[in-house]
Amino acid sequence: MAKFSKKRGKASPKVSTASLPDIIFMLLFFFMMVTVLRDSTLKVAVNTPEATQLTKLEEKSLVNYIYIGRPTIQYRDLYGTAPRIQLGDKISIVDDIPLFLEQHKVKLPEAKRTQITSSLRVDGEVTMGIVQDVKTKLRKSNQLKINYSAGSRSGKLEN
Template sequence: MAKFSKKRGKSSPAISTASLPDIIFMLLFFFMMVTVLRDSDLKLSVNTPEATQLTKLDEKSLVNYIYVGRPTQQYQAVYGTSPRIQLSDKISTVDDIPLFLEQHKVKLPEAKRSRITSSLRVDGDVTMGIVQDVKTKLRKSNQLKINYSAGKRTDELR
């Protein structure tokens, strides 16, 4: 009968760290590509009204945001204090809405274009005149899916 002996003195080889920088750079590149940064700088003060029954929008890429409110303190010297419309990153007029919608539509695949929603983020203190002008221009541009953004009401018994 043969005896089995333990081999002593042999140690396992060290783990190679030569590929570690490659892995780190691949992860860094992945997160740089996947992360979505804020695409617009808000120049208007918008305090949306509160609501109790809210629904989340499914695909954020299919939503274009139209902000309506008064300019913030730093922009009041340029734009005044009357309510304004902000499309993407710039203060605009109602006449700029069709071009804004078309630019958003061109970026999307043909199959998803019919599901585009315009989300109106309107300040609670703004009169309905400018909101009605925006809605009329959206209707003339054949953008019929409109969403009104609101904040969640904290007190249910108001």
């Protein structure tokens, strides 16, 4: 009769990798859901002034961002070096502001439309003439909640 011997402790059991693709896809899905993508590509250079007392805006979906500054180097041949207004992804003129505001309003529920804030991100080197024109057009469009964006002393941009 043959004698059988048991192998004890010589080989460790293999780790199952069957659930690894599921874990990878769950992580991928999680990061896709929580990542906030930038709304627009900046075509104007905006270096906001620094401030010490800042208030953070609560609901970012209720904010219209209006950028005012000189075009970046790659757009200077097309738009020149004078200060420009950027609404969303395109360089615009002051007369385009009411349409921009209306396009943002229709995306929101009826109850939240009165809570919309326009945030002006203005370069520190820009003269107040173009800023005053934007403010006047916002007032005529009945957009009375205006916020000036500023960077904190630590360099972190806040609203």
